Amino acid sequence: MNASQYVSPAGSPSLIRRGATVSRQTETILREMVLNGTLAPGERLNEVTIADQLGVSRGPLREAIQKLAGEGLLQLESHRGAFVRKYEPHEIIETYEMRIALELYAVRLVIERASDDDLEALRILLAESSASAEAVSGGGIPAPGPYVAELDFHQRLVSLSGNSAIAAASLEVNHRLFLALTHTERSQVRRQHSIGEHQEVLAAVSRRDTAAATALLEDHLEISMQNTLAVLGLDPLEIPQGYGPTVHGSKHVLKTEV
Amino acid sequence: MNASQYVSPAGSPSLIRRGATVSRQTETILREMVLNGTLAPGERLNEVTIADQLGVSRGPLREAIQKLAGEGLLQLESHRGAFVRKYEPHEIIETYEMRIALELYAVRLVIERASDDDLEALRILLAESSASAEAVSGGGIPAPGPYVAELDFHQRLVSLSGNSAIAAASLEVNHRLFLALTHTERSQVRRQHSIGEHQEVLAAVSRRDTAAATALLEDHLEISMQNTLAVLGLDPLEIPQGYGPTVHGSKHVLKTEV
DNA sequence: TTGCTGCAAACTGTTGACAGTTTGGAAAAA
DNA sequence: TTTTTCCAAACTGTCAACAGTTTGCAGCAA
Numbered sequence: 151m152n153a154s155q156y157v158s159p160a161g162s163p164s165l166i167r168r169g170a171t172v173s174r175q176t177e178t179i180l181r182e183m184v185l186n187g188t189l190a191p192g193e194r195l196n197e198v199t200i201a202d203q204l205g206v207s208r209g210p211l212r213e214a215i216q217k218l219a220g221e222g223l224l225q226l227e228s229h230r231g232a233f234v235r236k237y238e239p240h241e242i243i244e245t246y247e248m249r250i251a252l253e254l255y256a257v258r259l260v261i262e263r264a265s266d267d268d269l270e271a272l273r274i275l276l277a278e279s280s281a282s283a284e285a286v287s288g289g290g291i292p293a294p295g296p297y298v299a300e301l302d303f304h305q306r307l308v309s310l311s312g313n314s315a316i317a318a319a320s321l322e323v324n325h326r327l328f329l330a331l332t333h334t335e336r337s338q339v340r341r342q343h344s345i346g347e348h349q350e351v352l353a354a355v356s357r358r359d360t361a362a363a364t365a366l367l368e369d370h371l372e373i374s375m376q377n378t379l380a381v382l383g384l385d386p387l388e389i390p391q392g393y394g395p396t397v398h399g400s401k402h403v404l405k406t407e408v
Numbered sequence: 409m410n411a412s413q414y415v416s417p418a419g420s421p422s423l424i425r426r427g428a429t430v431s432r433q434t435e436t437i438l439r440e441m442v443l444n445g446t447l448a449p450g451e452r453l454n455e456v457t458i459a460d461q462l463g464v465s466r467g468p469l470r471e472a473i474q475k476l477a478g479e480g481l482l483q484l485e486s487h488r489g490a491f492v493r494k495y496e497p498h499e500i501i502e503t504y505e506m507r508i509a510l511e512l513y514a515v516r517l518v519i520e521r522a523s524d525d526d527l528e529a530l531r532i533l534l535a536e537s538s539a540s541a542e543a544v545s546g547g548g549i550p551a552p553g554p555y556v557a558e559l560d561f562h563q564r565l566v567s568l569s570g571n572s573a574i575a576a577a578s579l580e581v582n583h584r585l586f587l588a589l590t591h592t593e594r595s596q597v598r599r600q601h602s603i604g605e606h607q608e609v610l611a612a613v614s615r616r617d618t619a620a621a622t623a624l625l626e627d628h629l630e631i632s633m634q635n636t637l638a639v640l641g642l643d644p645l646e647i648p649q650g651y652g653p654t655v656h657g658s659k660h661v662l663k664t665e666v
Numbered sequence: 667t668t669g670c671t672g673c674a675a676a677c678t679g680t681t682g683a684c685a686g687t688t689t690g691g692a693a694a695a696a
Numbered sequence: 697t698t699t700t701t702c703c704a705a706a707c708t709g710t711c712a713a714c715a716g717t718t719t720g721c722a723g724c725a726a
Contacts, residue, residue, distance in 0.1 A: 209679080244571045
C-alpha cells in the first residue's frame with residue numbers, strides 16, 4: 151500500500167515535524183525531490199535557490215546533500231557543487247547485481263525466520279496488487295507505477311529476513327535503481343508479468359523450499375535485469391569488457407528440484 | 409601490503425592534500441580516528457573540541473559527521489550530538505550476514521570475470537601474508553593484526569568482481585565490522601587459521617569452480633561468524649528470537665560437487 | 667541523607683557574511 | 697569570422713556568531 155518510499159505522495163510534505171531537526175527534514179524532502187523527478191538526473195543543485203525554496207539556510211542543506219551523496223543519489227564535484235547522479239549503463243548493471251546479491255541471501259533468511267503469518271500477509275498484498283493491475287486505472291486510488299510495485303514487493307520480502315542492515319542497504323539500492331531507471335524507462339510492458347513470478351517465489355518461500363525459492367528469485371531478477379539492459383539499448387553481448395550479465399539462473403531446474 | 413583502509417598508518421596524515429576540500433579531508437581523518445580507536449565506541453564527539461584539534465571550523469566537521477553517520481560509523485541523536493556507534497551483538501550478526509550476502513555473490517562474479525593474472529597476484533599476496541604470519545613479529549614491518557589481514561583478503565577478492573558498487577558496500581560493511589569487533593575481540597586465535605581457508609577458496613576460484621568456491625567461502629564465513637559469536641559470549645542457541653546464525657555451509661559437499 | 671527544583675554552563679542547531687574558485691561572456695587579437 | 701584573453705558575476709567552501717536545547721550541579725525541601 152505504502153509506496154511513499156519511492157515516490158512522494160500527492161500533497162507536499164509538511165515542513166513541521168516534531169523533534170526532527172531542519173537538517174533531517176531537508177534531507178527527507180531533498181530525497182523525495184530527487185526520486186520524484188523534481189530534480190532531474192544530471193541537474194545541478196543551486197544551494198542558494200534550493201535553500202530559499204525550502205526556507206532554510208545553506209548549512210543544513212549542505213549537510214543533507216552530504217548524506218544523499220553517500221546514498222548514491224547525488225554526486226559531488228569540488229567547487230562545482232552537487233549534481234543529481236546520472237548513472238551510466240555499466241553502473242546500473244553493477245547496482246542491479248548488488249541488488250541480486252542482497253536479495254538472494256535475504257530470501258534464504260526469510261525462509262528460515264519469517265512466520266507463516268507474515269508470508270500470508272505478503273501473499274494477500276500481492277493478490278491485491280495483481281487485482282489492481284488488471285483493473286487498469288479502475289479504482290479511485292492513483293495506482294503507483296508497476297515499477298514502484300515491483301520494488302515494493304522486493305523490499306517487503308527482504309524486510310521479512312529480519313535483517314535490518316540488509317533491508318536498509320536494499321532500500322538504498324532500490325532508490326538508486328529507481329533514480330537511474332525511472333528516467334530511461336519506456337517499455338514497461340514486461341513489468342506487468344512479474345507479478346506472476348513474485349507469486350511463484352513467494353509460494354516457494356512459503357513451502358520453505360530454499361532451492362526453489364532462490365532459483366526462482368534469481369531467474370526473476372535475471373530476467374528483470376535483461377529487460378533493463380534492453381530498455382537501455384544494450385545487448386547482453388555488446389556490453390563493455392567483462393561487464394556482461396550473469397546467467398546462473400538459467401541453469402537451474404526449478405520445481406523439479408524440490 | 410596496504411592495510412590503511414582499516415587502520416591509519418604510523419604517521420598522522422597530513423592535513424594538506426591538493427584539491428581536496430576541508431570537509432573531505434576532515435571526513436577522512438575522522439574516519440580514521442573512529443577506526444583506529446582514537447575515538448572509542450560510545451564516545452561522544454564534542455564538535456568544538458574536535459574542530460579545534462583538526463584546525464577547522466564546525467561547518468565542515470558537521471558535514472563529515474553526517475557522512476560517517478551514513479556509513480554506520482557514527483550515530484546521531486537530536487540535540488545531543490554524534491556518538492561513535494556502538495554495535496549491539498544482534499547488529500553485529502546482521503552486519504556479518506550482509507557481508508556474507510555480498511561476498512557470496514561477488515565470488516561468483518570473480519570466477520566469471522577475473523583474469524588468471526589477477527588471481528595469481530592475489531595468490532602470491534596470500535602466500536606472503538601466510539609467511540609473515542608464521543614469522544611472528546619477525547620482520548621489520550609492523551605487521552597489521554590478523555583481523556586486518558583477514559578483511560584485506562576479502563576486500564581484494566571482492567574487488568576482483570569488477571563491481572564497484574558491491575566493492576564499495578563491502579568496504580563499508582568491513583569498516584563497520586572492524587569498528588564493532590576490534591574493541592571486543594580477545595581470542596584472535598582462530599584468525600590465524602583462516603589463511604588456509606582463504607587459500608582453498610582462492611584455489612577453487614582459480615579453477616573457475618563456482619560450486620566449490622561459493623561453498624568453501626560460505627563455510628569460511630560461517631565459521632568466522634561463529635567465532636565472532638563465541639567472542640561476543642553468545643551461544644548459537646541463546647541468540648534472541650530468530651537471529652540465529654545460518655548453517656547452509658555445512659550442508660554442502662565441497663569438492664565432490666564439481 | 668535523599669530527592670526535587672531551578673538555574674547556569676555547555677553544547678548543538680542554525681544563520682548570515684566573507685573568501686576563493688568557477689564560469690560565461692565581452693572585448694581584443696588573429 | 698574565429699580564437700583568445702580577461703574580467704565580473706555567480707556560486708561553493710568556510711567561518712564566526714547567535715539561538716534554542718540539554719545537562720549537570722547547587723540549593724532547597726523532606
